[in-house]
Amino acid sequence: MTSPGAFADLAAQRACWHPLVFANEVTDRPVHADLLGEPLVVWRGQGGTPRVMSDLCVHRGTALSLGWIQGDELTCAYHGWRYAADGRCVAIPQKEDPSAVPAKARVRAFRAQERYGLIWAALEEPRWPLPEVPELENGAWAVVTAGPYRWRCDAARQVENFTDFGHFPWVHPGLLGDPDRPVVPPYQVHTDGHVLRYQIVRPEAPNTEDFPVFGNKQAGPPERRSRYELHLPYTIVLRLGWGGERGMVYFFASQPVAADRCAGYVLVGRNYNTGQPDRVIQEFEDTIFGQDQVVVESQRPERVPFDLAAELHLRFDAVAVAYRKAMRGLGLAASTPIGASDE
Ligand code: FES
């Protein structure tokens, strides 16, 4: 797509951490993942250490994710060349001396880490670390994962949808919002470097029989306090409270698969209902994200236009406005000249 204007800058986002896959899906076989339009292979080396490399064998461009792991090496499925964790080819079995490997025989290896139940990669030196969410790591809260939600839009559209207050009663009536109370209460967004913070006390729908996932009591019109941190470019930490001890934290990270593709990973931590089966929250999230997907995939352009003159912003859209400003301010979204192809 070549619409003029400012869009997410995939090259600039190489210097950010992005999620690639749920960690428990990477066991003893390599796994393919796409990030920022680049094919990657994710695998575990010695001791389970996560590794991320280019998923293109330097010999003939075969996907290394078709291969297999031996110790701390990844073997290509086509001719058996073996790669070390730093991406160097260390053995070419077709040669008399397999260890006599030319210096050019290597693939790119990238920074990787495992945290919050996900494998993350940064394709260049990351500009800032992952958010700190102690609730997900202290062992006292129950944590459920949901997704990934693979949508045909850019990661910014998926993130903006997650932060959009105005749509709850319309897209999720009875689940996240009350159609009789559609007014968005006033709130303020504070931008602090790459983190936007804002909070809102909002009417919400009562817990339903189908999805008793929230901590609100049933008496009176329920209200929920939501404290958001939006860590640019695509990670959201949302803490929910209902005025008592009960707390819930939503961790949402969208993987920029390509310019117009994304995958959203959800972790939900709670200090109540800790014995509830995971599928209650998972089916709830599948329902919510399914309702959102239809609407968001219909948006044009498929990518958030970061120019503030594009689209029509009202006061209750303050998060989107602050997000678009901050993304441009930090160089994570940039203008492309009219008619130029950015793909
Ligand atoms: S294509 Fe990978 S070893 Fe030949």
Ligand SMILES: [Fe+2]
């Ligand atoms: Fe939604």
